[in-house]
Amino acid sequence: MIDLRSELPLGGDSATAYIPWLVAIMVFLGTLAVSGVNTFDSILQGWSRSMTGTLTVQIPSAASETSLSETTAQIERVVRALNATQIVDSVTVLSKSELNNLLAPWLGDDIGDSDIPLPTLIDVTLTDEAPQTVEKLRTAIAEVVPNAVVDDHRRWFGHLIELTEGFRLLALCVACVVAIALALTVVYATRASLAEFKDIIAVFHFIGAQDMYVATQFAKRTFLAAFKGSIGGFASGTVTLLLIRWLAQNVESGFLPDVSLGLSFWLTLPFIGILAALLAMVTAYITVLGTLRTMM
Amino acid sequence: MIDLRSELPLGGDSATAYIPWLVAIMVFLGTLAVSGVNTFDSILQGWSRSMTGTLTVQIPSAASETSLSETTAQIERVVRALNATQIVDSVTVLSKSELNNLLAPWLGDDIGDSDIPLPTLIDVTLTDEAPQTVEKLRTAIAEVVPNAVVDDHRRWFGHLIELTEGFRLLALCVACVVAIALALTVVYATRASLAEFKDIIAVFHFIGAQDMYVATQFAKRTFLAAFKGSIGGFASGTVTLLLIRWLAQNVESGFLPDVSLGLSFWLTLPFIGILAALLAMVTAYITVLGTLRTMM
Amino acid sequence: MTLSRKEKPDEEAPAVQLDSVALRYEQGPFILKDLNLVLPADSIRFLTGPSGAGKTSLLSLLYLAQRPSLGAVKLFGTDVTAANRGRLPAIRRKLGVIFQDFRLLDHLSTFDNVALPLRIAGIAETEIKENVTELLSWVGLEDLMETRPAVLSGGQKQRVAIARAVVNRPQLILADEPTGNVDDEIGMRLMQLFIELNRLGACIIIATHNEHLVSRFDFPRLSLADGCLEEQA
Amino acid sequence: MTLSRKEKPDEEAPAVQLDSVALRYEQGPFILKDLNLVLPADSIRFLTGPSGAGKTSLLSLLYLAQRPSLGAVKLFGTDVTAANRGRLPAIRRKLGVIFQDFRLLDHLSTFDNVALPLRIAGIAETEIKENVTELLSWVGLEDLMETRPAVLSGGQKQRVAIARAVVNRPQLILADEPTGNVDDEIGMRLMQLFIELNRLGACIIIATHNEHLVSRFDFPRLSLADGCLEEQA
Ligand SMILES: Nc1ncnc2c1ncn2[C@@H]1O[C@H](COP(=O)(O)OP(=O)(O)OP(=O)(O)O)[C@@H](O)[C@H]1O
Ligand SMILES: Nc1ncnc2c1ncn2[C@@H]1O[C@H](COP(=O)(O)OP(=O)(O)OP(=O)(O)O)[C@@H](O)[C@H]1O
């Protein structure tokens, strides 16, 4: 069999020597962009889980001692109404200490000891996330306790969600641009290296090599070159991601959802590089066959 | 004079034909990365202005009617103490309706009508942003009203700031990687195109051309090729930024600071491309001279 | 396919047949006009004519680098002008071409350049080694087997090109100025190689300017002038 | 600098002087051993020797492609082996080199290839046009001025290479196998060109295998064999 390594001078000072570099850079940037998309996705999902799936019902406290039982009755009525809607997963009445923690930033840590009559908060988890659901619940609760307030949290997180969605879109744009740039680059590099090897291809041709034979050799070499680059891009991209992850670990806490990228994401990552290498290979194969067809 | 256009076969199917593409891609990505850094910077600055420059003092309300005058006295004492520190710019005691707006998300819209005794909030703007300042104020206020709470907002925005700082670092990393990739690419492309033109350079050399003459020709052509790419990268980068800006305009409101990029940023943008082209030119010049020096 | 004696080509079919062949490059003048020629399988010919007469162009029609503008080229009885592209590689493997500018592959050693046609034909590596080594000794390059063409002298390159053309025992050898860069002694040696291959059944066409060479051997001569071909005994 | 008759080189200084020159490539054997030679400014010589003897290597020392491993090369009285790199371009402009493999620039037309040395020397474009046109007519390429080298025939390329080498009226012409690809008629014409340039004062060295050519002219011969140079009248 023919020794593939010696047949074509791919590599060296040829245009093909670029392919690993270009692919590496593109795969690196692509990895970052895709992980950016995933991160923002995961943030948005986290928020959406913790928000669209839940809501809070507030029942204002009565001012006097005597109405304490009235409040308890109101809570019971609301819980019953909620459970009756069939779309509620769980209902939790917040304890006094939980409420204190929630309000501490606004009213001070020692609010619990004061006599301020606090409202009662009921955390509700829904089985259905459609916006109408919230309206349905609102109506149901208004019927039993007219002065209860239903808060679906949207109000607070709205702007943040919009901003994050903007960033997600930006990352998606970058990923697309990088993919386009990679494709263009590979097509271009393959064509240029073909032009460079025109004489060599002609010699192969005159000696009686089949088109497929030459094209396959080119495709193999291009694939290997691109694959080498892919590995470089994948490795550097992964290292960068791990570094960022390490940096981000200090941030991930409190009211931010857990943004760590899932196992499935990490498993998808190598495919960016493999796809790039395959793209390079197919491009080379088609381009060589096309060039040879122009010869007799 | 020698017609520069016909002397060297730069362009066409040579490696130099890559330079515009590569530079365009790199300048495009670089533009995005740099604007990312700037955007995050501007967000952080906005927040830091709106936070580190201000703080809120809470004075818990007394439970009974009689102590209303006591509360008023406490407020007066705090305001006096604040003004005495000489580092306070303005002091605003929040009106009841302002307070209601602030607490509405937690306690319901109609809280103002209820009898809940709310704390008094005092918004303070500082002339000095150092962290010790807050401590100083805290001490001063504790002396006059021991149960007042000083909140410097850090607690709320802390995580968000850290996250944004993380993103800023990421954008900076990408900008650096792109810059390195650009430099590497240009050096590499120049070397490859030199290798391709080795025979031509040798002919020039044997005919008696000066080293500088050949190097200058290469440098000029490389600069033009890179500059062409720069313009492409700059144009596409700017269009993308304007698009994102347009998308972001819906988001910019509410508690997010104004993140629009300043005029000085837009003016800096073209320099990314010009720098890239100059880098390409100098690289070409040095590389050609180096190659020629190896010849007799 | 082996390197041992090839099956003799069909005696009925001439190795080369030109029927009213004409050639022009794009919209330029006709370089070759109405050529008619029949060469039997075991013939040997000089192809002469002034510089720019079209010798290389004529050979390029025979080594299937291009199709004639008019007429038909037949090799071993196959009309290559009309033949399916897929059938051409098989015909090309019956050809041995020595290009005027050598067309060696600079990234391969002398040995690998010469071995290329055998490798493309799928010959076993041991057989390749034996044949290539023997042939390179014959042309006097046994010491330069691992050298790259770039550092060879002009005459050495030419000999590598000749070795590559004949290593596959082709049935039609097209040599373009094969002795332009070698001295008379080596020139004679190369001519002997051609004569030997011709005796074994190959048809050989040698394009040359070297009147000295032409006069020394009494092969029939194909003479190109003004686009017309004249056959002289 | 103009194209009119050049100032005659210093009569005292020989055009070429080799003092104990030896050459080897890297750690290989010595291709040239202890060469000594003095050529006056108006001399003309054939350089002969078998293929691979080192003719091209010797010429490459003279056209300043490399330095000798040992000894000194002097051109027009300047020791180029020791000379500052910056001084070499000026000496190169006094040389006209015809490379064995032509080294034409494929991206330039025939005209631009020939005009290149004049353009590098900063000659006015009108003067260039006149000189180049005249010279290309002399070598019979007046119809191919706008053609790229890639589509020229072997002999046509060689003539372009010769025209480029002599267009600048060099004081030392180094021709490597200048008639290997042309027929005898054109070969004679080119030899006449060399003789004419020699009469105008140029020193000329013609490396060739063509015994026919050597015997037709009675120039002294430099013969290379086994790395040693022998001068024959
Ligand atoms: N690809 C081409 N495109 C256009 N013209 C060409 C091409 N190839 C050759 N020619 C022209 O065709 C003519 C014949 O060229 P060819 O190379 O066949 O001549 P030749 O007989 O081999 O000459 P030589 O002895 O100098 O090698 C020349 O004028 C050449 O310029
Ligand atoms: N750059 C090089 N590196 C190594 N060896 C070389 C190099 N150039 C030439 N040689 C070797 O030096 C020897 C002489 O080569 P040279 O080209 O000078 O011979 P020549 O006399 O011109 O031969 P020809 O008549 O065939 O052109 C050859 O064996 C060749 O392989």
Ligand SMILES: [Mg+2]
């Ligand atoms: Mg020819």
Ligand SMILES: [Mg+2]
């Ligand atoms: Mg030589």
